[in-house]
Amino acid sequence: MDDDTGTLPPKQDFSGWFNDILWRAEIMDVRYPVKGLYVWYPYGFAIRKFVYNRLRELLDRDHEETLFPLLIPEQEFMKEAEHIKGFENEVYWVTHGGTTPLDVKLALRPTSETAIYPMYALWLRSHADLPMKYYQIVNTFRYETKQTRPLIRLREITSFMESHTVHATWDEAEAQCEYELGLTKEFYDGLCIPITISKRPDWDKFPGADYTIAVDAIMPNGRTLQIGTVHHLGTHFSKTFSINYEDKNGEQQLANQTCYGISERSIAALISLHGDDKGLILPPAVAPVQAVIVPITIGKRHEDVLAAAKKLESDLKAAGFRVKMDTRDMRPGAKYYWWELRGVPLRLELGPRDIDGGKVMAVKRTGEKSSLELATVCDGVTRVLAEITEGIRAKAEEHTKSHLCSVDSMDALNTALNDGNVAVVHWCRERECGDAIEEKANSSILGTEVRSPYVAATDGKCIVCGKPGKATLVGRTY
Amino acid sequence: MDDDTGTLPPKQDFSGWFNDILWRAEIMDVRYPVKGLYVWYPYGFAIRKFVYNRLRELLDRDHEETLFPLLIPEQEFMKEAEHIKGFENEVYWVTHGGTTPLDVKLALRPTSETAIYPMYALWLRSHADLPMKYYQIVNTFRYETKQTRPLIRLREITSFMESHTVHATWDEAEAQCEYELGLTKEFYDGLCIPITISKRPDWDKFPGADYTIAVDAIMPNGRTLQIGTVHHLGTHFSKTFSINYEDKNGEQQLANQTCYGISERSIAALISLHGDDKGLILPPAVAPVQAVIVPITIGKRHEDVLAAAKKLESDLKAAGFRVKMDTRDMRPGAKYYWWELRGVPLRLELGPRDIDGGKVMAVKRTGEKSSLELATVCDGVTRVLAEITEGIRAKAEEHTKSHLCSVDSMDALNTALNDGNVAVVHWCRERECGDAIEEKANSSILGTEVRSPYVAATDGKCIVCGKPGKATLVGRTY
Numbered sequence A, B: 001m002d003d004d005t006g007t008l009p010p011k012q013d014f015s016g017w018f019n020d021i022l023w024r025a026e027i028m029d030v031r032y033p034v035k036g037l038y039v040w041y042p043y044g045f046a047i048r049k050f051v052y053n054r055l056r057e058l059l060d061r062d063h064e065e066t067l068f069p070l071l072i073p074e075q076e077f078m079k080e081a082e083h084i085k086g087f088e089n090e091v092y093w094v095t096h097g098g099t100t101p102l103d104v105k106l107a108l109r110p111t112s113e114t115a116i117y118p119m120y121a122l123w124l125r126s127h128a129d130l131p132m133k134y135y136q137i138v139n140t141f142r143y144e145t146k147q148t149r150p151l152i153r154l155r156e157i158t159s160f161m162e163s164h165t166v167h168a169t170w171d172e173a174e175a176q177c178e179y180e181l182g183l184t185k186e187f188y189d190g191l192c193i194p195i196t197i198s199k200r201p202d203w204d205k206f207p208g209a210d211y212t213i214a215v216d217a218i219m220p221n222g223r224t225l226q227i228g229t230v231h232h233l234g235t236h237f238s239k240t241f242s243i244n245y246e247d248k249n250g251e252q253q254l255a256n257q258t259c260y261g262i263s264e265r266s267i268a269a270l271i272s273l274h275g276d277d278k279g280l281i282l283p284p285a286v287a288p289v290q291a292v293i294v295p296i297t298i299g300k301r302h303e304d305v306l307a308a309a310k311k312l313e314s315d316l317k318a319a320g321f322r323v324k325m326d327t328r329d330m331r332p333g334a335k336y337y338w339w340e341l342r343g344v345p346l347r348l349e350l351g352p353r354d355i356d357g358g359k360v361m362a363v364k365r366t367g368e369k370s371s372l373e374l375a376t377v378c379d380g381v382t383r384v385l386a387e388i389t390e391g392i393r394a395k396a397e398e399h400t401k402s403h404l405c406s407v408d409s410m411d412a413l414n415t416a417l418n419d420g421n422v423a424v425v426h427w428c429r430e431r432e433c434g435d436a437i438e439e440k441a442n443s444s445i446l447g448t449e450v451r452s453p454y455v456a457a458t459d460g461k462c463i464v465c466g467k468p469g470k471a472t473l474v475g476r477t478y
Helices: A016-023 A042-061 A081-090 A113-123 A170-190 A236-241 A266-273 A299-318 A332-341 A350-355 A374-402 A410-418 A432-439 B014-024 B042-058 B079-089 B112-125 B168-188 B236-241 B267-274 B299-318 B332-341 B352-356 B372-400 B410-418 B431-441
Strands: A071-073 A091-096 A102-107 A133-143 A156-167 A196-199 A211-218 A224-234 A244-248 A252-254 A254-264 A289-294 A323-325 A346-351 A359-366 A369-373 A403-404 A423-426 A444-451 A468-475 B071-073 B093-097 B100-106 B132-141 B156-167 B196-200 B209-216 B224-234 B244-246 B252-254 B258-262 B292-295 B321-323 B346-350 B359-364 B370-371 B404-406 B422-427 B444-451 B466-475
Touching: A016 A266, A042 A081, A042 A133, A042 A170, A042 A266, A042 B014, A113 A133, A113 A156, A113 A236, A170 A211, A170 A224, A170 A254, A170 A266, A211 A374, A211 A444, A211 A468, A224 A236, A224 A266, A224 B014, A236 A254, A252 B267, A266 A374, A289 A299, A289 A332, A299 A323, A299 A346, A299 A374, A323 B093, A332 A346, A346 A374, A350 A359, A359 A374, A359 B370, A369 A374, A374 A403, A403 B100, A410 A423, A410 A432, A410 A468, A410 B224, A423 A432, A423 A444, A432 A444, A468 B292, B014 B267, B042 B132, B042 B156, B042 B168, B042 B267, B071 B332, B112 B156, B112 B236, B112 B372, B156 B168, B156 B299, B168 B209, B168 B224, B168 B258, B168 B267, B196 B466, B209 B372, B209 B444, B209 B466, B224 B236, B224 B267, B267 B372, B292 B299, B292 B332, B299 B321, B299 B346, B299 B352, B299 B372, B332 B346, B346 B352, B346 B372, B352 B359, B370 B372, B372 B404, B410 B422, B410 B431, B422 B431, B422 B444
Parallel strands: A289 A323, A289 A346, A403 A423, B292 B321, B292 B346, B404 B422
Antiparallel strands: A071 A102, A091 A102, A091 B093, A133 A156, A156 A254, A196 A211, A196 A444, A211 A224, A224 A254, A244 A252, A346 A359, A359 A369, A423 A468, A444 A468, B071 B100, B093 B100, B132 B156, B156 B258, B196 B209, B196 B444, B209 B224, B224 B258, B244 B252, B346 B359, B359 B370, B422 B466, B444 B466
């Protein structure tokens, strides 16, 4: 959709690379005439589709999908005090229908607690209705005053998956939080994205939650990106919205709730973590095109090669692979460049000599070449795609591991952050010490009680006061 | 989610039946506290998912899916004069972000021409970029002042598929309109919904179109429901939004465009046309549950029956059927009632005698029973589901056919409409005669140049003035 003029900035200039890759690989057009709103190109939308299909599959194991309205009447939105405080500066308000002022202002959902919970109050009657586990994937809106960025900080979040569950007891809600963290791990593992899990400090939890567990990824520049959150809501909202049930003894009880969200930041992380100087690198599981076939039809064997390429394409399609054959009138080198930019994991080159030998050349987007037997090509492609996935995962794990840096002094903390790392410290979980850490290092406490295969979860002395503390992540965030 | 209290009104009381079926079959909750906004229950959402998956499959043949922002800045929205006139009374306006008034008011899209076409102006450069064929499935908003109805007349249309194509010439755009009418026919044929196709009168076309072809269904009460429209936009919008391309001679040309829409009214028609006094009847292609297995485990053969039912379930699932086994602690009769209400096409009853005979009883939601061999049950279920589909289709066709009534006088027109029919008249296509028809019969001219297997498309004399006229549909619409 745009001319391929100039070249992609090197990945080391991450901010330039990210801005450029969005249009060069046809993910997103940033020229929409409202700040913070962007357009999904068909190719970007196809990536989104495969990513969200995976998410749906996971959620459908024990949730059901629903859809609630976008517009929330002011009186419902304003019911839960903490929640309002958290969102009141960020809410878009609809005030007019046509030229008529509305009797009741309508909020565009920034998140849907206040749209969903009045209905849950109607739906929940008895303990037999519990647990209730529903989710929706919707557009939500935040009037961001900070700098907006495509996929990362948006005014229209186009792809917000929000799950809202209801349980009889606090412990059951806690168990649900853990279950959903498990789903999240599985989801990101499928995208080859290593995550850290930690409990946000109290002052940074979701407005109206008992606690918030956050899932972060470490971006190429060492900044962290929050790519998922699970909130234990306790009875905050059930009190406000009267979400009660009759227990086995016939008594009314307040329900316990959780909510849980994942947005298109998942795709920001996907793109950013795996790409390289040549462009995107997509894990096969979510690549719209898993393999591109490039027939090398120079000379007079043109028809032979084309016929063999077509057979290869139909064999692979029949086996369920997402394959494209590129027969455009372009030099092979230009085609390679084009598909590499778009992150297609595997290129299959087929020329006269390959056919004669009953082979096809398989070139991984991640580097190596190998020759596959045409007779068993589906098995070969399965194997090579699995190797590509492992290669992508290993590289992302290496990156994450090398950017998690354990430190035990404030000076070392500063150095670690200035070197583009995320620091692991011990912290006593007192606000005063937390403030000291954040101010001194111009950073944020991401969370404590860290769970990551790369971080020792042992207790230690608080980096500020020396009292007993828990392993805690400190980083510079998006 | 609600107690099954009372009973469903008979289908003959269509309005009462429709209102009741929505909550009884758990399609939609109408209790959301804003007029014209409704909540999709999980079961309704699952029906929607299968219906829209079909629509996507059809569109993906030659369109690509995209996603554009919901919010349209006032200056873009106000560019095309006819278009504004058509929508200005129906547009919701966002005027505030937090407590801050916005510099530029933002419209919630009532439809996306003015969001998409400024981008098309950027995307289109040369004839080589043509045709462009994109679609999106999104929520759109209309501040309806008429009475709102779930799935039919909404303030948030949650499921608007809108396609927007760009072509070099007017004729190519016209060919695209025909292609999309073909897709629409195939889509509704898959839902067993008979449609009529006709050209809307000039005063009723889409604001900014050269012409509008509409697709209507005849509802149980004889009213027509518009369930699709295809618009030839000519160069109206390309002029306004500067959507130009360089032709082969290096000259700038205005592009020709089409747009095309289908909404959740498709689901209103699906539910309404096929249901009966017992509840929904879903065509197998879009039924979330295609077959329910009810083990009849009375007496001591309990374990045997359950084991056989489990095997049956896993055999059918392995063959790709959407199957549920109902082992709830309820009387079989109560289960039958429950699944019939939800429109599950096939019930498989399995008791001790069935197992002994190597059989299972297949009860169609549409009426007949037959015994299937367990050894070849997948073939049997395939056959029975196909019969159910044919039965549903035949009934809907019979309904449609019997409600299309050819008349050749104004008195006969009135009678036909008062009897709950859609009338076929001849009309000269002059406004004056059109007004006479609409006023006299308190009805609408749906469209002319009718295409329907049940209507003779022959020309005839205008029912008002006697001049040559085309076959024209007149009805009372939703």
